[in-house]
Amino acid sequence: MKMIFRWYGENNDSVLLNDIKQIPGTDGAAWALHDKHPGVVWNQSEIQEAVDWISSHGLNAEVVESVNVHEDIKLGLPSREEYIENYKQTIRNLASAGVKVICYNFMPVFDWIRTDLHKKLEDGSTALFYENNKIQHITPEELIKKITENPEFTMPGWEPERLEHIQALIDQYNDITEEDLWKHLQYFLEKIIPVCEEYDVRMAIHPDDPPWSVFGLPRIISTREDLQRLAGLTASRYNGITLCSGALGAHPENNIPAMIHEFKDRIHFAHVRNVRRYDNGDFIETSHRAADGSVDIVKVIQAYHEIGYEGYIRPDHGRHLWGENCRPGYGLYDRALGIMYMLGIWDTLEKGGYKQ
Template sequence: MNITFRWFGKEYDSVTLDKIRQLPHVTGIISTLYGKPAGEEWHRDEIRALKETIERSGLSLLGIESVNVHESIKAGFRDRDRYIENYQKTLVALGEEGIRLVVYNFMPVFDWVRATLAKPRPDGTAVLSYDDELVKELGPEKLFDWLSKQANGFILPGWEPERLARVRELLTYYHDCSEETLFNNLVYFLKAITPVCERYDIKLAVHPDDPPWGLFGIPRIVTNLANLKRILAAVPSPSNGVTVCTGSLGANPANNVIQIIQELKDRIHFVHVRNLKFIGPGKFDETSHLSCDGDLDMYRIMKTLYDSGYDGCMRPDHGRAIWGEISMPGYGLYDQALGSAYMYGLWEALSKEYPRKK
């Protein structure tokens, strides 16, 4: 198992590779070509340059998060095959550069959504927070500007300008788009790209919708165990797998993260670890990673992963703003470092208490 750290690149991230390198339990980086528009082909020289930058720091590029999916693919527009072809070429380039993990999501129009990016807590920290009532009050056309003003001058990963420029058009389309149509569009995409992944032993890891329910009348389908099982069954290739994001799935109290891990264990290709506290229906605050600070039992989650034989990459996700750090919301150094050390400590204890048979 590899504890990794997400890095947004020299142009976008306040956290530097030399600081990540000082975390003795972190073995690699999860990154991407930030600023690359969704749908564009990635080239080997770009990927190699990213790899070499990371390797010069003494770390390794262990996965890409994310190769974003163009909206035409999600919506099933007439030009989707052109963008799927670009995605296939990108996977070839990644495979030839030795990348074996690719994360993506299939959230229409909007990526992850929060209502507040720096909600103060009594202890002086600040966290990302979701409030369904406030999100609905803001509406789809004001949401991005509202969040951008809270982003400390940093980018909002996953919120692609070219997608947001088409909000009205896409909202009109998706109001008449069913979950079944969106599911079929995902399957069409996966059937086209999994042969490339199989050729290069690339593990695809779809990220759950965040939060895991529909927004503004827009369907979302990567939301629960039943839907995840259906996606995996529709394209049964070993390359077609999931990212278990404890915070995304756990945001819906009806989702049993332990059960999801147990039932999908053979197809889990990546793990995000974060915790949250339920405030009320459709309302939650993110917390530190520790079990005692939130409503998710991180020890049980890590033990279930360990018992299932998981040996891939995992990383801390969405840390608090602590000790006066100014960073991309959720992605500062300090609390992610604390979270990753906590994850490593749990895993070390499990491996010594329950040694695996060789």
Template sequence: MSMEQSWRWYGPNDPVSLSDIRQAGATGIVNALHEIPVGQVWTVEEINKRKKIIEDAGLRWSVVESVPVAEEIKSGGKHRDEFIEVFQECIRNLGKCGVPTICYNFMPVLDWTRTHLDFPIEDGSTALRFDAIAFAAFDLLILKRPTAEKEYDAQMRENAKAYLGKLSEQEQLVLQQSIIAGLPGSDKNYSLAEFQEQLDHYKNIDEQQLRENLAYFLKKIIPIAEESGVKMAIHPDDPPRPLLGLPRVVSTEADAISLLEVVSSPANGLTFCTGSFGAHPKNDLPGMVERLGHKINFLHLRSVQREPDGSFYEANHLEGDANMYQVVKAVVKEMRKRQASGRKDDQIPMRPDHGHKMLDDLHKKTNPGYTAIGRLRGLAELRGLEMGISYTLQQ
């Protein structure tokens, strides 16, 4: 018994093809119907059309990542029930089509945030990076968010000013574009004014209100997922900290326990992302797998190298701060527990999350973090690590 080795694929326009993925050794595909706008139903016809493409390539559509949660739901807007009904119908249709797991997130406005999409590493590859000072420079001096001054201490404000002073206009634009790349549908060129408008929807929403909005959503969707034979897997905040005045409520083990207790159901589970949870220095990743493993419905395995000021960059999969050996060992033990207890979901789907841009991919246009070769290296390392752990535990 091993983790299901899966791979995120962005659909027919992804520069990494299904043939490439199969050669990498993955068997499961993590995919979404990105072309369908938020708030529209994924029909059985469209789901089956994509599923056929995947299966014709000799692969399996094992996880949806993601059915997007509309901002109206996250913010508790007056039309949220209409958007929730659409989400419920998407769950039903995915269940009918035999797609068993849905990853989703509840991060306001930004799905993820990085300041650098091509941060140079010593070996010549590049990585994704979140630089706390660069981010403050964007927030304070480029976006000029109205309440930002109150959220940074004097030293950070001074550091941000000095940082921005060293950037050319073009470098400032690249910083802006890198951060806004985390917006859903960010192939659109958002202006700073449009970006601020998105943030303004949350100006009266604090952490407690966002938690209540998440609980409301879970109570509406988890029963539908259970009826449909689908497991939900919420993704943690990336990075796990408030940003741009926006609250975050899926950043720590306590956050995870809280949301899992809202609705007690096998369908209410986690996407355990070792990179997102791992960017928070207080999160004990192996311990979290041991304590919450029975609620893990999907795994993202990657590691980050943290820095004292809250910055981090994506490390190689077996390096950085994640302690991947102990994490994978805890996962293997969890799967064996499931198998012994007769659970049908004893094989947890895993994908190598992100990867360095390296070798030939340095000269290609790729989705940030989702090159072929960097993830191929990560998958190979993780596959070997799991195999070694499994043999050792059998002795």
């Protein structure tokens, strides 16, 4: 497997490329042009500049996370044609700079939801938290204010300019069913996958986070059955998955190791993190250690080892440790610890250890 680390850019991340390079076994940075609005073409010169800067620090830039899908594509509006053509050109431009995988999502309006960015854990660290009851009794506007007030770093998926008219955006989905969203996703994939095949760039859809409907919006990438249906939208293996153990792991019926085995040919990118689930629907993100959460990360890594996974993998959200001032969920320390935990499991398996 190829260990990488998500990086938000020189001016928008507390983590430096030199920091990433010092994490043993870490060879790349998952990056993006975060100032680009959904639907616009990523220019070749801007892409190459970012790739060259990452490469100059001894890291590969082969995974982009994310090229966001314009809302009109998800809604199936006539204007989607222009935005799909722009997306296709961005794929071509990224391929010219050596990008191999594009992570994206098809979640309406929000691409992740939490109710607390700094919920305190028993050890004094803080982490991202989802409180189910609060979601049932809060308006989207109230949630946005809570999440985005006084941010020290911009947070993709919660850009103020994109969410300025949030209720109007949500209202556009009043007549959009899950079946409609599936049809719109299929249309999008049928248009772009031939370009991906021609330029050897794999698409890797990220699951819904959390993996259920929020604020009445349709969500369609939440379960094993959803991933089966996704794979059936087009036979091409360029239509693939970012298998996130945390997003899918928030749903108690999702068996992550079994999914890894079943969808091994479609997993182009892997996010590994742990969550502790509660019976009332709440969940909090924890350390990567299996004993600290509800997802057995040892079995997750073991499953990747068993399928001979050679794709890209990264630690996902981490706790905030030791007074670190960082983007919520994306500090250096806990994600670096997560890498060492994952590689420790992998190295043990490579040496024939960890017998059940």
